[in-house]
Amino acid sequence: xxxxxxxxxxxxxxxxxxxxxxxxxxxxxxxxxxxxxxxxxxxxxxxxxxxxxxxxxxxxxxxxxxxxxxxxxxxxxxxxxxxxxxxxxxxxxxxxxxxxxxxxxxxxxxxxxxxxxxxxxxxxxxxxxxxxxxxxxxxxxxxxxxxxxxxxxxxxxxxxxxxxxxxxxxxxxxxxxxxxxxxxxxxxxxxxxxxxxxxxxxxxxxxxxxxxxxxxxxxxxxxxxxxxxxxxxxxxxxxxxxxxxxxxxxxxxxxxxxxxxxxxxxxxxxxxxxxxxxxxxxxxxxxxxxxxxxxxxxxxxxxxxxxxxxxxxxxxxxxxxxxxxxxxxxxxxxxxxxxxxxxxxxxxxxxxxxxxxxxxxxxxxxxxxxxxxxxxxxxxxxxxxxxxxxxxxxxxxxxxxxxxxxxxxxxxxxxxxxxxxxxxxxxx
Numbered sequence: 001x002x003x004x005x006x007x008x009x010x011x012x013x014x015x016x017x018x019x020x021x022x023x024x025x026x027x028x029x030x031x032x033x034x035x036x037x038x039x040x041x042x043x044x045x046x047x048x049x050x051x052x053x054x055x056x057x058x059x060x061x062x063x064x065x066x067x068x069x070x071x072x073x074x075x076x077x078x079x080x081x082x083x084x085x086x087x088x089x090x091x092x093x094x095x096x097x098x099x100x101x102x103x104x105x106x107x108x109x110x111x112x113x114x115x116x117x118x119x120x121x122x123x124x125x126x127x128x129x130x131x132x133x134x135x136x137x138x139x140x141x142x143x144x145x146x147x148x149x150x151x152x153x154x155x156x157x158x159x160x161x162x163x164x165x166x167x168x169x170x171x172x173x174x175x176x177x178x179x180x181x182x183x184x185x186x187x188x189x190x191x192x193x194x195x196x197x198x199x200x201x202x203x204x205x206x207x208x209x210x211x212x213x214x215x216x217x218x219x220x221x222x223x224x225x226x227x228x229x230x231x232x233x234x235x236x237x238x239x240x241x242x243x244x245x246x247x248x249x250x251x252x253x254x255x256x257x258x259x260x261x262x263x264x265x266x267x268x269x270x271x272x273x274x275x276x277x278x279x280x281x282x283x284x285x286x287x288x289x290x291x292x293x294x295x296x297x298x299x300x301x302x303x304x305x306x307x308x309x310x311x312x313x314x315x316x317x318x319x320x321x322x323x324x325x326x327x328x329x330x331x332x333x334x335x336x337x338x339x340x341x342x343x344x345x346x347x348x349x350x351x352x353x354x355x356x357x358x359x360x361x362x363x364x365x366x367x368x369x370x371x372x373x374x375x376x377x378x379x380x381x382x383x384x385x386x387x388x389x390x391x392x393x394x395x396x397x398x399x400x401x402x403x404x405x406x407x408x409x410x411x412x413x414x415x416x417x418x419x420x421x422x423x424x425x426x427x428x
Contacts, residue, residue, distance in 0.1 A: 003056065003067040005133070010065065012133040013058075016103070019203050021368050023110065023131045024378070025100050026140060027209065027389065028148075029361035034117045034124035037080050039356055044113070044147050045074040051146035053134060057109045067134075070109065078113045085118040092119060093401070097205045099127050100366050100391065110134045113148075126355065137346040137365065137378070138262050149353040149360075195255060195340030196245065197374040201393040205369075208404035210388040211362045212236065212411035214381050220418035224289050227296040232414060233345050233379050233386070234259070234299070235292040238281040239410030244403045245283060255281045258339040259299075277302040278339050288413040342367070345379040352383040364389040386411075 005013075016022035048054055052069065059068035084095055095116055104110045110131030117124025128148065130140050145152075214229065221232035234257070245252050260276045279302065282294040344367060353360045364387035365378035374396035378389040388407050392400050 001069040002059070005065045005067065009133040012131075013065075015370070019201060020370065021101060021103055022133060023104055023129045023368070024137065024140060025096075025366040025389075026128045026130075026144070026380070027096065027364045027366060027387075028126040028128065028355070029123060029363070030117075030126060030355065030358055031123040031361050032358045033122070034080070034115050035126075035356045035358060037078070037115065040113075040115070041074045041078045043356060044078055045072075047147045048072060048074075051143050053139075054109055054111055054143065054147065056134065058106050072109055076108065077111060078115075080115045084116050085124075086120040087117065088120040092116075092125065093207055093209075096125075096127065096207045096366070100129070100207060100368075101203070101205050104129060104131055123361070132368075136262075137260070137344055137367075137380075141346055141348050141380075145349065148355060149349065150355065150357065152349070152351060196248075196252065197340050197396060198372045199374055199393075199396050201369055201371055201374050202395055204394055206392050206394040206397070206400045207366055208390045208400040209362070209364045210390070210404040210407040211364075212386045212388070212408060213415070214384045214386050216415050216418070217386065217411060220414045221292065221296075223418050224414070225292045225296045227292055228299075229381075229386075230259075230345050231292060231296045231299055234279060234281065234295045234343060235288065236407060236410040236414065237343055237377055238283050238285070238291050238295065239288055239413060240403055240406035241281065242283045242286070243406040243409070244399070247402060248397075248399060253284045255283045255341075256339045257281055258342045260342070260344045288410065289417050292414065339373070341373055341375045341377060342370075343377045343379070346381075348380050348382040350383065361385070362387045366391050369393060 012022055055069050055072050056067035057070045058065060060066035081095065081099070084091075087095060099114055099116070104112060111134065112129050114127045114129075115124060116127055119125070128144075130143070135143060217232040217236070218229040221227040221229055221235075225231070227235075237257070238255075241255060256278050258276050259279055277299075279295065279298045282291050285291045285294060344365075346365065348363065353363075360382065362385045363380055363382040365380045366389040367376045367378040369376045369391055374393040376391045378391075380387050380389075388404065390400055390404055390407075394400065397403070
């Protein structure tokens, strides 16, 4: 079987080079220790037919690349990292950065699982890398349901939640036309200021991880500002960046972030289907509730204008009209002046998950940086844990562990504000 690569697939593959990898990684904490490697391989092999995308490898020509279904040597894709443990926190981060920086073998299907451990404090990690050309964040979460997490107990009448990055809004038939000028100024045209992360990145990477509670932040967002969990995530990132900037850079009065928005719909089988909108984070605001209110105002405006959907349609029209116009649009969207960093928030399963019967702790995503965007923040919820994964070029973003600690501190501030504050309205 052959499947042509989409335009999104080709664009992502073209961005990968000697400095940049094209995959994401899902870091799965296993408090009970490493699973039996043979059993893990057998389980993945048995379930691969439910996820045919994981059998695809690159084929065809450079002009007409295709995905071709192939036999999968599961032993080559599911491995244990030899001699890696016991690892303390610094050792874990070093090994994660090393694994994340390794390019996937393009002669095989573009994914790999590495079991890392034991950890000095007990347990192990499973690090699952999947090339972004093969699957975006929402698709990776669906693939995890197919081949990694133990099947969920059947509940009569209950549908299975499918994950995404944000509410994609309504269809063209169910919404009004937003202004083209709003999309151009809000999402496409670059700003005037350079961000602290707007440099040419090198090959080295540093990673850091953080965790926050889902239910507490969701309730804090609703009570304090009539906001959503995604708004709370952005407000937490704003608070963390404020502390890091004060420590490393000095005052910055605003920082624009790119927020991916899923355009997947139930039943589709495409690997990449998303757009985005941009949000100005109030990194100069010391009050956590005021930060949350500012973020909520920004996201509400973007959603009301349906900016993500309008931008997707504009990009498609430009591609149909002229490859040159499409290339101009893509360059603008990748510009360091267009946004400072990408903050993606993917909703995973609402239930607690297990691997071969063993409970899973936090799950954090790692996503590659880009040229002129030396920091990337990925967020993934599983059950009541919100996992933050930070990836950076350490020559630009030093003290990444301090930024991760600031994420957890900013989350605690919102939780304290909820206990001490008053209701702010109902969430959208």
